[in-house]
Amino acid sequence: MVTGKGILNKGATSVYLEWFQCLVAEGCWIKLTQIGRLIIGQNGILSTPAVSCIIRKIKAAGGIILTASHCPGGPGGEFGVKFNVANGGPAPDVVSDKIYQISKTIEEYAICPDLRIDLSRLGRQEFDLENKFKPFRVMGPYVRKVLCDELGAPANSAINCVPLEDFGGQHPDPNLTYATTLLETMKGGEYGFGAAFDADGDRYMILGQNGFFVSPSDSLAIIAANLSCIPYFRQMGVRGFGRSMPTSTALDRVAKSMKVPVYETPAGWRFFSNLMDSGRCSLCGEESFGTGSDHLREKDGLWAVLVWLSILAARKQSVEEIVRDHWAKFGRHYYCRFDYEGLEPKTTYYIMRDLEALVTDKSFIGQQFAVGSHVYSVAKTDSFEYVDPVDGTVTKKQGLRIIFSDASRLIFRLSSSSGVRATIRLYAESYEREPSSHDREPQAVLSPLIAIALKISQIHERTGRRGPTVIT
Numbered sequence: 001m002v003t004g005k006g007i008l009n010k011g012a013t014s015v016y017l018e019w020f021q022c023l024v025a026e027g028c029w030i031k032l033t034q035i036g037r038l039i040i041g042q043n044g045i046l047s048t049p050a051v052s053c054i055i056r057k058i059k060a061a062g063g064i065i066l067t068a069s070h071c072p073g074g075p076g077g078e079f080g081v082k083f084n085v086a087n088g089g090p091a092p093d094v095v096s097d098k099i100y101q102i103s104k105t106i107e108e109y110a111i112c113p114d115l116r117i118d119l120s121r122l123g124r125q126e127f128d129l130e131n132k133f134k135p136f137r138v139m140g141p142y143v144r145k146v147l148c149d150e151l152g153a154p155a156n157s158a159i160n161c162v163p164l165e166d167f168g169g170q171h172p173d174p175n176l177t178y179a180t181t182l183l184e185t186m187k188g189g190e191y192g193f194g195a196a197f198d199a200d201g202d203r204y205m206i207l208g209q210n211g212f213f214v215s216p217s218d219s220l221a222i223i224a225a226n227l228s229c230i231p232y233f234r235q236m237g238v239r240g241f242g243r244s245m246p247t248s249t250a251l252d253r254v255a256k257s258m259k260v261p262v263y264e265t266p267a268g269w270r271f272f273s274n275l276m277d278s279g280r281c282s283l284c285g286e287e288s289f290g291t292g293s294d295h296l297r298e299k300d301g302l303w304a305v306l307v308w309l310s311i312l313a314a315r316k317q318s319v320e321e322i323v324r325d326h327w328a329k330f331g332r333h334y335y336c337r338f339d340y341e342g343l344e345p346k347t348t349y350y351i352m353r354d355l356e357a358l359v360t361d362k363s364f365i366g367q368q369f370a371v372g373s374h375v376y377s378v379a380k381t382d383s384f385e386y387v388d389p390v391d392g393t394v395t396k397k398q399g400l401r402i403i404f405s406d407a408s409r410l411i412f413r414l415s416s417s418s419g420v421r422a423t424i425r426l427y428a429e430s431y432e433r434e435p436s437s438h439d440r441e442p443q444a445v446l447s448p449l450i451a452i453a454l455k456i457s458q459i460h461e462r463t464g465r466r467g468p469t470v471i472t
Contacts, residue, residue: 047201052088052298089273089297174205187211203289204301208319217248220285229314242284266398331433338468371448
C-alpha cells in the first residue's frame with residue numbers, strides 16, 4: 001500500500017497531520033485489509049504521479065492520497081482523500097461505490113496510540129503489533145530534483161518549491177487566474193520558457209516569452225503532433241489518443257491527420273486508465289491542465305513539461321513559434337472555461353434540469369441564434385453519455401452539449417466542489433481555419449457564444465451572479 005499527500009490549505013494542518021498519522025497507526029486499517037507494508041514519502045509527501053508510479057513499480061495493492069484536490073472535503077473544502085487502485089489510476093466508480101457501501105457496515109475500529117512513526121527519517125521502520133500480524137513496515141524516500149540537479153537548470157529558476165501547508169498564501173492551481181506572479185515575470189521578456197505546477201504535481205501550465213499562454217487543449221494537441229520528438233513514442237509508437245468531453249477538439253484534428261483513434265470520455269482520469277490498460281490509448285489529457293501518457297495511470301505535470309522541453313530542443317523554435325506553426329497547419333481552436341463557483345446545490349440542480357429539457361428537445365435542433373453579425377445554427381445537442389469500449393460500463397449525464405453547424409460548441413457541466421456547494425462550468429469553443437484571424441483575444445471571439453449560453457441558461461438571473469471566474 002502506498003500513501004502520499006499533496007499540500008493543503010491554511011487552517012487544516014493539525015487535523016490533516018493527525019489524520020495522516022492515524023492512517024499509518026490505526027490497527028483497523030491493517031486488520032481490515034491485511035496490509036503488511038506501507039510506503040510513504042519522506043515527511044509524508046509524494047506527488048500524485050509518483051504515487052501512481054510506485055504502485056505500478058512494486059505491484060502494490062493500491063494507494064491513498066490525501067490532497068487538496070478539485071473536489072476536496074473538510075469544513076473549509078481543503079481536505080480530500082483519493083484512492084488509486086492496483087493499476088496506479090484513480091478508483092473507478094464501481095470501487096468507490098463498494099468502499100462507500102462497506103463503510104456503512106463498520107461497527108468498530110481500533111487505534112494503536114503508542115505507535116509513533118518518524119516520517120522525516122529515510123529508511124525502513126518495523127513494528128510488532130501484538131504478534132497478531134507479520135512485522136508491519138513503513139518505508140520512505142521520494143525526492144527528485146529533476147530540472148535543477150539532473151538537467152542543470154539554475155537553482156534560482158525554480159521558485160515556490162518548498163512544500164508549505166498554506167501554499168505560501170497562494171492558490172495551488174496552475175492557470176492564468178492564479179499564477180499571476182509567473183505570468184508577470186514572463187511578460188518581462190527575459191525568459192523564453194515558463195511552467196507552473198499544482199501542489200501535487202499532476203497538472204501544469206506552459207508560458208512562452210513575453211507571457212505567451214499555451215492553453216491546455218492546445219498543449220495536448222501540440223504534443224500529439226510532435227510525438228516524433230519524444231524518444232518514448234519513437235520507440236513505443238502510438239495506439240490512440242484520449243480527451244475529456246469538455247476539452248477542445250484540437251486533438252481530434254491532429255488525430256485525423258495521423259489516422260489515430262480518439263476516445264472522448266467524461267471528465268475524470270479513471271476513464272483513461274481503462275483505455276490504457278487495454279492498450280487503446282497512449283496519450284491523453286483534460287482541459288483542466290492535466291496531460292499524461294501510458295507510462296502511468298495519472299496525469300503527470302513534470303512529464304508534460306519535460307516533453308515540451310524535448311519538443312523545443314528538437315524543433316529549435318520558441319514556444320510561440322511552435323504554437324503558431326500548429327495553428328497554421330491545423331487551425332486555431334478558441335476556447336475558454338468559465339466557472340460559477342460556490343452555488344447552492346438546489347439552484348444548480350434546477351438550472352441544469354431546465355437546461356437539459358430545453359436543449360434535448362427535438363425542436364431545439366435547427367434553431368438559429370443571431371448575436372451581432374454572427375448567426376449560429378444548432379446542429380446537435382445531447383446529455384453526454386459514455387460507453388466504455390473496454391467493459392461496456394455506461395456513464396450518463398456527464399454534461400450538456402450544444403454543437404453548432406460551424407463546429408462551435410457550448411458545454412454546461414455540473415461539478416460538486418464540496419459537500420455543501422456546487423459549481424457550474426461553462427465551456428465555449430470556436431474554430432478558426434484562416435491564419436489571418438489567429439491573433440484575436442479568445443474572449444472576444446467567444447463572446448457571441450457566451451451571450452447565447454447566458455440567454456438560454458439564465459445563470460446570472462437565477463444565481464444572482466454578475467459573472468464567473470475565467471479559468472482558461
